[in-house]
Amino acid sequence: MKFKSIELRNIDAGYCDRVVAGGVSLDAQPGEIIALIGPNGSGKSTLLKTITGQIKCLGGEIRICGEELGSMKESEVARRISLVTTARIKPQLMTCREVAGMGRYPYTGRLGLLTPEDERIVEEALVLTDSLDVAGCDFEKISDGQRQRVMIARAICQDTDIIALDEPTSFLDLRCKLSVLRILRMLAREKNKTIIMSLHELDLVKAVADRIVCLDSEGNSVVGVPGDIFYGDFIQNCFGLDAKEFDPETGHLNIIF
DSSP states (O other): OOOSEEEEEEEEEEEEOOOOEEEEEEEEEETTTEEEOTTSSSSSHHHHHTTTSSSOOOOEEEETTTTTTGGGGGGHHTEEEOOOOOOOOOOOOOOOOHHHHGTTTTOOOOTTOOOOHHHEEEEHHHHTTOOGGGSSGGGGGGGGHHHHHHHHHHHHTTTEEEEEEEEEETTTHOOOOOOHHHHHHHHHTTTTTTTEEEEEEEHHHHHOOOOEEEEEESSEEEEEEEHHHHSTTHHHHTTTTOOOEEETTTTEOOOOO
């Protein structure tokens, strides 16, 4: 029996008792890339925050690496899941190396001092994300693409089984998008991490995802492999598109005048 890094059983995710994404079930294995897709407001970010323990689950059961999420301490969750969000963090006068090193917080003492082993892990993460050249730079003075790679380096430093990312390709040009996705694929394939992320670019989803969780504006969910999701008029119906506005073969949008 394969080890499951994420187990969702009929999850209801939302705020203030209002369900945004309902009835989501999923088993995710180490080495898998799971993409969350759906129109704005369908609950992608809400579901990610629920899975990572940022907000309370409204119904169902979440198990992380075999443990029930609700029974885990915050420190235990931090050693299992790292989260990369679209929020623009603004560390005061911190270098990129120091920002990446923040990922070691679940393992350091109260003072947050890094040991030589911690420093080695930070160095390796910067190399893996091609960020070593900006390691000494002020985090606030580098490009969006460089920032995103440093944030992924911070997640790698956290040394978790699962990396969750909320729209990791937002604000990035095409070259940077591909660079970030290559890093995530490497982490899944070579480091056996489970990657779960929300994405808006359907062509990128089709290219990188092993499985897809599709959420619609009515709070419904469907889980499937790309061949199932990108078939017929499923995507058009989910996003409320005209049949000619999306090509499921290529994942490209067509502008109809």
